[in-house]
Amino acid sequence: MNNRLRVLRAERNWSQAELATELEVSRQAVNAIETGKHDPSLGLAFRISRLFDMPIEQIFDDGHEAR
Amino acid sequence: MAYVPNAPDEKERSYHYSLIWLSACGTLFWVANIFVGMDNMLSAIFFGAMVGGPAMAAFPNRTDEYFRSLCNVAMRWMCGALAIYLCILFLVVNGDLAHQAGSYLASGETGVRRSSALLATLDSRTLAIGLALAFHGGYAFAWAHDKIGSRP
Numbered sequence: 001m002n003n004r005l006r007v008l009r010a011e012r013n014w015s016q017a018e019l020a021t022e023l024e025v026s027r028q029a030v031n032a033i034e035t036g037k038h039d040p041s042l043g044l045a046f047r048i049s050r051l052f053d054m055p056i057e058q059i060f061d062d063g064h065e066a067r
Numbered sequence: 068m069a070y071v072p073n074a075p076d077e078k079e080r081s082y083h084y085s086l087i088w089l090s091a092c093g094t095l096f097w098v099a100n101i102f103v104g105m106d107n108m109l110s111a112i113f114f115g116a117m118v119g120g121p122a123m124a125a126f127p128n129r130t131d132e133y134f135r136s137l138c139n140v141a142m143r144w145m146c147g148a149l150a151i152y153l154c155i156l157f158l159v160v161n162g163d164l165a166h167q168a169g170s171y172l173a174s175g176e177t178g179v180r181r182s183s184a185l186l187a188t189l190d191s192r193t194l195a196i197g198l199a200l201a202f203h204g205g206y207a208f209a210w211a212h213d214k215i216g217s218r219p
Contacts, residue, residue, distance in 0.1 A: 017077055020077045020080070020081075021076065021077045024074075024131075025077075025080060025131040025132065025133065026077060026080035026081045026083075026084065026131045026133065026134065027077060027081055028081060028084050028133055028134070029080075029131045029132065029133035029134070032133045032213060033133075035213075037213040037216065038132075038133050038136060038213075040132070041132050044132060
């Protein structure tokens with residue numbers, strides 16, 4: 001799944017470790033999500049959404065158009 | 068955000084990713100030790116190290132979801148190895164049973180016994196090391212798959 005996490009993090013000048021602390025995960029998990037190797041759970045996706053104050057759809061893209 | 072006593076921080080969560088490699092080293096040491104046959108304090112310590120990986124997978128409450136996803140692959144490999152071993156035992160034991168039944172039907176002899184199953188039966192230590200090896204092999208595979216396939 002594609003996502004804009006890296007861009008959003010860069011816009012705020014956060015390191016992966018800083019973002020990981022905010023999201024209560026490890027730096028490795030942030031890296032895996034950013035590189036599309038790991039799809040976050042619904043709970044983590046909501047935490048990311050709340051942290052960046054954006055809807056989930058604007059951060060994650062599963063490649064399907066909304067009906 | 069509410070204060071949660073003893074909540075793991077980022078460093079502790081990342082620490083698990085390092086700790087599992089120590090467990091993998093313990094497993095590799097013991098695989099080598101099956102052939103070398105060392106029996107000293109070092110081998111006892113490495114048995115302790117070997118516990119780490121499966122223990123973290125079994126009690127993952129202080130780990131994060133990515134670590135758990137890697138451990139899921141590791142556990143699938145371990146279950147796969149166990150399934151293959153049990154399948155081999157099933158075939159061999161049934162072969163023994165069929166041999167006895169065949170002898171009885173053909174000649175009426177009841178005392179014919181074949182125990183090929185003994186050849187396929189491992190001792191508990193070797194089985195544990197084999198399962199731990201499958202576990203760490205699965206973890207290493209998942210980790211390497213993510214590392215090599217990562218986008219820059």
